Amino acid sequence: MKQPAKERIIDAANRLFYAEGIRAVSVDAVAEKAGITKKTLYYHFRSKDNLIEAYLTARDQPNLVLYEKWFDEADGTVADKIEAIFLQLAQSARHPKWKGCGFLRTAAELANKPGHPAMKVGAAHKKKLETLLADKIRQAGIVDAAALARHVVLLLDGAFSTVLIHRDPEYIEAAGSAAKSLVLAANSSQV
Structure with missing residues (x-):
């Protein structure tokens, strides 16, 4: 069973932000790593700041x-x-x-x-x-x-x-x- 999009986004953000830093990683890179569109990412997270918050949470x-x-x-x-x-x-x-x-x-x-x-x-x-x-x-x-x-x-x-x-x-x-x-x-x- 495929992991829900929001979980895939957080997992991708976790891997990328931890490995490269939050400023070095774009929202596009997170979307690509999660296998979703940027529009889908923004459906679940209003901004990169909200995504960073979810990553740490x-x-x-x-x-x-x-x-x-x-x-x-x-x-x-x-x-x-x-x-x-x-x-x-x-x-x-x-x-x-x-x-x-x-x-x-x-x-x-x-x-x-x-x-x-x-x-x-x-x-x-x-x-x-x-x-x-x-x-x-x-x-x-x-x-x-x-x-x-x-x-x-x-x-x-x-x-x-x-x-x-x-x-x-x-x-x-x-x-x-x-x-x-x-x-x-x-x-x-x-x-």
Whole structure:
């Protein structure tokens, strides 16, 4: 059974925007990749901005589910599990098609448009990740879980950015080690 046109458009946008960047990809290219006409694309999305928003919205839950899976499947303490997220990301970063965080890359391309709908989707995604980590840290009995989760997200996003510059996944591993140390320090200060 053929995938509905709207889903094909979002899939095509996901592949193209992630691989090449949102400014480098035209609506024509997305329509062609989806196997539809430009008119059909505009039937489902009023503008390229709406398509960019849909692209990030489609990435939101799968990314969050993956982070949670990596955390839950890791052995050890909450500190080990936080580090495992970074180690899994470092492994992903070794793949030749890995281009970093689609949310951060889109935000960089839209830096002069803070009210863009995709910026709001990106901010909400990052906040959901922070909340997810805070919940996991809180469940481990660490008191200031929200602040600690924010520190972990800062390390994570910093690692994403640094790897895009240096193309060396060891930076993600180093950030993971730092995140683990922060969680261990927070846990030991409560004892």
